[in-house]
Amino acid sequence: MYSEETQSLSDVTYMMKESLDGATAGIKKVFLLQSLIISPSRTQHFTSVSLYLSCEDQSDSTGWRVRRNTDRWGLEDCSSSVWGSQTGSTCTIRSTMIWDTGVYWCESESGEKNHPVNITVHFDVILESPVHPVTEGDTLTLHCLYQHTTPPNLRADFYKDESLIQSQTTEMIISTVSKSHEGFYYCKHPERGESPKSWISVTVFHSESQISVLHILSSVLAVSPYLLVTVVLIFRCCRMRERLENWVGMSGMALNWFRSYLEEVIMIVQWVKGEEDVLGKDNDLPSEER
Incomplete structure (x- = not known):
């Protein structure tokens, strides 16, 4: 009837x-995508130190591997090369060299990739900056580190896109980040030298x-x-x-x-x-x- x-x-x-x-599928794709975790958590690292990279999320990290692309060695897997050793989804570099500078990312068995991260290995002076993009409205903190002192914090000048933004300070803090803060940052000391440049990107809350x-x-x-x-x-x-x-x-x-x-x-x-x-x-x- x-x-x-x-x-x-x-x-x-x-x-x-x-x-x-x-x-639901969209939410899962946004929030559950594998991310590259770096320890120490920064994009610049000193030479002759250990570096740990892993592929993790809240659900499952099985089947994901760490890959990289460097100027000297080209495209490589952590599990099938001499530069690192992989256990599960974690890759370990025992002693970093300047040739380890390159692009790193996580990749699944099906070929899905996460957002790549530029890692720079340098001696003496480096900039401590966040690995992943900063969310608009959050706080951004930068440090200038020197390899041969303890603690490594160095009083230096901080630059953005070749312009001096803060001078003679151990850290630079931007309390409320906006899209205008995107750019290349580096620090410089008159005697110790300067760090490589790191690109800092800002993401809007609603992607x-x-x-x-x-x-x-x-x-x-x-x-x-x-x-x-x-x-x-x-x-x-x-x-x-x-x-x-x-x-x-x-x-x-x-x-x-x-x-x-x-x-x-x-x-x-x-x-x-x-x-x-x-x-x-x-x-x-x-x-x-x-």
């Missing part, structure tokens, strides 16, 4: 499920993929109240039809006429809801007068 209404409800349910599944996910979720939530009203009206219409046919004995043309009347009522209710959205909630006129 209710095959058409049941089919419509099934179609709507399927569409909502597809939208939610798509949103493109996050906006897409939030848009899907907001669309589903926005249509839910009207979808619920429609489903309830259809259900009541079907119940009314059953009562008229079985209890009152209405059938034939009279039943079809009454069914058409109820369908028009549903359309009017949906139209009124749409008009309320256009006119706004501040309009106090009753719906019958619109």
Whole structure:
């Protein structure tokens, strides 16, 4: 008796499920992608020290490997080379050399790659900067380190894109990072020398993929109240039809006429809801007068 209404409800349910599944997949892709973890956590490192790189996330790190591309050795895997040794998803460089400077990343068995990281190995003076992009609004702290002193913090001048931004300080702090703070940073000491340059990037809180996910979720939530009203009206219409046919004995043309009347009522209710959205909630006129 209710095959058409049941089919419509099934179609709507399927569409909502597809939208939610798509949103969930987007969230997983944004938040669960493998990331390269570096210890010590910085992009510049001294020579003749140990360096640890691993592929980790909150779900599973099985099947991921550390790869790199250097000017001297080209493309290499940690597990199949002499420069490092890999245990599980962790790669260890026992004694760094300047030739270890290059691009490093995590790669899965299927070829999926995460965001690459530029690692620089240098002697004497290095800049301590974050490995991954800084989120807009966060605090950025930079240190100038010297290899032959303990502690290694060095009082130096800090530069961005060749312009001096702070002088004779052991650390440089930007309390609220914005997109304008992106650029090449380095530190310089008049006697010890200067560090290599490191690119610091800033990401906006809502990335493109996050906006897409939030848009899907907001669309589903926005249509839910009207979808619920429609489903309830259809259900009541079907119940009314059953009562008229079985209890009152209405059938034939009279039943079809009454069914058409109820369908028009549903359309009017949906139209009124749409008009309320256009006119706004501040309009106090009753719906019958619109």
